[in-house]
Amino acid sequence: MLDRPVTDQRMPADRRAPARAAPPAAPIEPEGLNVTALLGALRRRRMVLVACILLFPLLALVAAKNITPRYTAGATAMFEPTEYAARELQSILRDESTTDAVLASQVEIVRSLSVARRIVARFNLTERREFAWWLQDRERADSIPFRARTALAGWAEPVLPDLAALIAPRPIAGVPSGEIAEIQAAEFVQARLEVQVVRNSRVLQIRFTSEDPLLAAAAANLAAELYIADQLEAKFTAVRRANDWLDGRIAQLRAEVQRNESQIAELRSTSGLTRGVNAGLGTEQISRITQDLVEARNQLATAEARFNAARGGGGGADMASLGSANLVAQRQARDEARRELDRLAATLGSGHPDVRAAASRLAAAERAVGGETGRVVQALDAEVRAARARVTSLEGSLAQQEERMARTQGAEIRLNALERETEAARSLLRAVLERSQSTVSQTAIEKPDARILSPATVPGMPSFPKPTLFVAAAAALGALFGLLLVWFLEQADSTLRTGDDVRAALGLPCIALVPMLRRGILGRNRVEDYVARKPLSPFSESMRNLRAALWLGSDPPKVVVITAARPGEGKTTTSIALSRSAAMNGEKVLLVDCDIRQPSIGKAFRAEAAAGVTELLLGQARYEDIVRRDHLTGLDYIPAGAAEIHSLGLFMSEAMASLLERVRRDYDLVILDAPPALAMADARVVARLADATLLCVKWRDTPRSVVRNSLALLEDAKARIVGAALTQVDAKSHRRSGYADSEVYHPRYSGYFRE
Known part of the structure; x- marks a missing residue:
């Protein structure tokens, strides 16, 4: 432990590296919504779209196979009103012109409750489950959910009556009486009976839908026959009513003539009048x-x-x-x-x-x-x-x-x-x-105002459901839903996916896109050794791009801190790969593990128990004793050493400043692997002491708000942030995304790389 207070352990002002502000980088506005952006979003989320397009038709097909098929049979009838000859009966049998209102009235006549009740009576539909809801409700009593809920309600009744009332299923309804059952079944028939007028004609299409194709055809034909029979019966009734009225009028006129003749005779007899004399x-x-x-x-x-x-x-x-x-x-x-x-x-x-x-x-x-x-x-x-x-x-x-x-x-x-x-x-x-x-x-030659053009035949194919139509509609719906889901995912995705996103969201240049090393690419190699084993791979090239970006600056830094917003961002892997890549380029490089609470570099180089930064800063080891050499690349590294809970004080001590001053003289590039900046104060102190800070951001994983918060903390510490690197980039997915910087993963560059 340090004997001096923390305030006394600061590096003297004349020995610290001059504070350098981060280079200004104006945020880049993201591209507007255009065809390229839409196609790119579809390429990135194509699996979501494909899944929706495939899942919806599959569900529709399964639903269509489990739905009870219904068959629709149709008959056609022609409405032909005839004129009646008797002028005195025009108030009784009035012929109206065939207007839309007249045809609409004919439609309602066919769909009337009277016709529906006669269909119910003819085919005994009160005994068919399809039209008798009480039969369907009776089947519910044998279902497993009904019995389960009944049992649960019985168990809960003594303890929790209110809960039992909520759990208990709806009681089985009783069977209605004869006339009520017939009327209710007739209402179901009305719902299945469809009547339409063919456009610009007087033809009525009468359709009936049922689960039984024979019943559908028979009911449609019966509805047409009842309609015509009702037409004729209405005329016969009108004629009978007219005859009754005429007979009554005849009797009345005859009685009136007889009464008048009697009065004439009586008047002549009483007055003694002789006509004409x-x-x-x-x-x-x-x-x-x-x-x-x-x-x-x-x-x-x-x-x-x-x-x-x-x-x-x-x-x-x-x-x-x-x-x-x-x-x-x-x-x-x-x-x-x-x-x-x-x-x-x-x-x-x-x-x-x-x-x-x-x-x-x-x-x-x-x-x-x-x-x-x-x-x-x-x-x-x-x-x-x-x-x-x-x-x-x-x-x-x-x-x-x-x-x-x-x-x-x-x-x-x-x-x-x-x-x-x-x-x-x-x-x-x-x-x-x-x-x-x-x-x-006229009664003998009377005919109805309609006639059947074609009777209904037994349908061979169900009218509902139609699997082909269902699947096509579901595919269209799935495509629309997939597009909506892709749009929602794109809008909800707050991660950083490209260099443009980094510049737009953080105002920093994106120095490198570090590809992800999958197990198939690594083979038997470790991630830490891959840059040395595969120096011509895209991963190694990304490290060289990262080193070039640091060297090409106006003031190339010697001490570079590599940190991230949170753990798992790939900062340690990037630190090791960048150090080894620079060492393989002939530079004298030192890698220092400053993540004392969770060290990783000693484990990567198989030196977990070796003394390191902690012992040096505590004065328990000499500088020469803690510096080690990488046998693959000649890289020098210093492990973290023993864990220390007061690591912040160590980094703020005079010993840390002396260490950095020494390594600046001895090495061309010093890389400090710092802990995450958002939660650990050590990263901000180390970033303040270094010449430059590189922020690692995991591709399509770390939210922008988290990165912004960590960036704000580093800026408050006066750290010089030179840029950010997107790590663990899926090369194939990024190549298909359509982003501008995905070009580096295009197969046309395969001749430059060797895996």
């Missing part, structure tokens, strides 16, 4: 009565005038006009007596007996005129009453005749209306009878 007789009677009434009224007026004249005491002329000669004579005598009296009274005086005699004669004449006038007035009054009575009689007769005429006219109007209604009913009855006879005749 009663109207003329009534009019003539009214005319005659009217004339008589006019004469009677005239006579009444004359009689009243005479009566008034007689009662008014008219003169002689008036009396004469009244037709009373006695009254006229008596009035003349009275007038003579009055004149005589006046003459005598004028000559004789009023007291004269002649005058009194003349007055007596005048009074007698007055009494005679009054008596006669009374008799005339009575006669005229009787005549007036007689004329008035006749007028009243004629007026009554006229009113009665007019009333009778009015009644006769109303009855005649009603009679005419009844006769017109009766005639119309007779005409309609004749028309309905004719249409009824036409409908009965």
Whole structure:
């Protein structure tokens, strides 16, 4: 152990190698997505793509072989609607133009539940497992998973009832009743019954799919026959309904005609009408009565005038006009007596007996005129009453005749209306009878609106599954999935695969691509000895490329640290191979194992127990005692020596600085095999003391984030990182990858190498 603190063991500033910054390297943007990149990705991941293309069809073929085959049989029918002749039945049997809606309706008629139920009943499909789900569910009771879950649920029931309820399988369903079973089976039939309309035609394709080819053909034919039979039955039903309606209408019209005729007869009998005669007789009677009434009224007026004249005491002329000669004579005598009296009274005086005699004669004449006038007035009054009575009689007769005429006219109007209604009913009855006879005749020649073009035949090949189609579709799907998987793997691959990836991700030059040494290439050689045994191999050439890259720099380093982000990156193999390759080139090379906690160089050179760096730094051995020589190449190497837990202090000591100063003077190239930089602090200290640091990255293995973290730690330690080397590169795979730097593994360069 060191006696001095770590701070005192630093190399003095004047004795340390001047710190040199790593050469700047601008990151290179990766190539965009182009055809070359896609082809390269497919070449790199071709096995994934091939596996998907082969696996998917294989699985599809296995699935197709294990799926119960189904057979599809098809019949074709032509929809040909016919016209119906009876015009009165257009509301019952209406012919529509064949539109898409009409054809769609025909499709639904074929696929109706009624047709499906009759198919179920005809072939007893409720007893077929294919269409009876309860039979399928009953088979589940005999399956091993059902019995296993039932047993597990029974064991868990006493302890964990909730878990038992989750484990327990779904109970076996009961068998439905007859009608429900038929309806449910019919729903399965509807799912298997397919009806399509051939484009731009009226042809219906009726297909039925079943596991039984005979059933498929029979069910398709039965569906077509039921469709046509339903068409014809619908027409017969419509015709029967029309006949029933016509018969009812005929009976109704006949009853109406009979009722009207009865009313006409009754009306004629009650009104006394005789068709064509009663109207003329009534009019003539009214005319005659009217004339008589006019004469009677005239006579009444004359009689009243005479009566008034007689009662008014008219003169002689008036009396004469009244037709009373006695009254006229008596009035003349009275007038003579009055004149005589006046003459005598004028000559004789009023007291004269002649005058009194003349007055007596005048009074007698007055009494005679009054008596006669009374008799005339009575006669005229009787005549007036007689004329008035006749007028009243004629007026009554006229009113009665007019009333009778009015009644006769109303009855005649009603009679005419009844006769017109009766005639119309007779005409309609004749028309309905004719249409009824036409409908009965139409029933005998009725035909359906569809006909079968070709019946279904028993299919020889299953319609599902089709292995060829399955395999082709699966191959296409596998190719698509493979492409997607290749893209996903490419996007998910965060490792470094090419020098371009190194420059793009790390900003460092890729100094070399170190190929992987497979067992077939090594033969009996060890990996550490391969560069010496096969100096013209591609592996040896990669070491020479690595040495040339270090030497061709502007300031060729003498002390080079080779490290990696994590173990297993090939840093020790690279350190040994590079050292031996440089020694074989005539350089004086020293290889120092600085991985004290897990040494590898002593084991590679079969010097595990020899003293090494640890003993030198602890002062337990001399420099001359720890330096050893490789018998194959003349390489000098210093093993790690005994393990030391305080290795960091050793590398930070004055002894380490003195060692590096000495080897710089004695050797052309000093290679330090350092531990991984990400987890071990020793690598950062050693990298700080060296002239250059080389980072080894395992090809297509180490994630970029891990490499970046280790690179950041080295940069924080002020290490001069000159580049990175991709190790364990699969030459064949990299050659087929399509990357730009894969050219070095092309067979065209085989003449330069000797394995």
